[in-house]
Amino acid sequence: MIEIEDHALDTLLAEDPGGPVVMLNLLRFRPDGGRESYGRYVEALNRGLNTRYGLTVEFLGDGGRALVAEDGQAWDTVALVRYPDRKTFAAMVRDPEYQAIGHLRTEALLESVLQPTTPAGP
Numbered sequence: 001m002i003e004i005e006d007h008a009l010d011t012l013l014a015e016d017p018g019g020p021v022v023m024l025n026l027l028r029f030r031p032d033g034g035r036e037s038y039g040r041y042v043e044a045l046n047r048g049l050n051t052r053y054g055l056t057v058e059f060l061g062d063g064g065r066a067l068v069a070e071d072g073q074a075w076d077t078v079a080l081v082r083y084p085d086r087k088t089f090a091a092m093v094r095d096p097e098y099q100a101i102g103h104l105r106t107e108a109l110l111e112s113v114l115q116p117t118t119p120a121g122p
Helices: 006-014 034-053 084-095 096-110
Strands: 019-030 056-062 077-083 111-115
Touching: 006 084, 019 034, 019 084, 034 084, 034 096, 034 111, 056 111, 084 096, 096 111
Parallel strands: none
Antiparallel strands: 019 077, 019 111, 056 077
């Protein structure tokens, strides 16, 4: 699954522990221009959505060969993106401006994981 479905956002909000959320993004690009399409998606986000919703990219890196994983579990790119809270993330995804560029992400990806994370306890 590539696209974020509305019921998934509802679940994200229902399980909200409060506070910031860091979204783990594991991305596998389509071989026919996926990386370039994802670049256009990121450029579109940078034109205003990032600032408006207060998201920051904490880490962005190219994936290497997985040391411990089943075959096929290596990812092209790994990103950690911080949002002020889950409500802000859901509002951004539901924003018509985001909806207008979401197809770039969908067109870019062959497979992805988008997982919310919260700080671990002491």
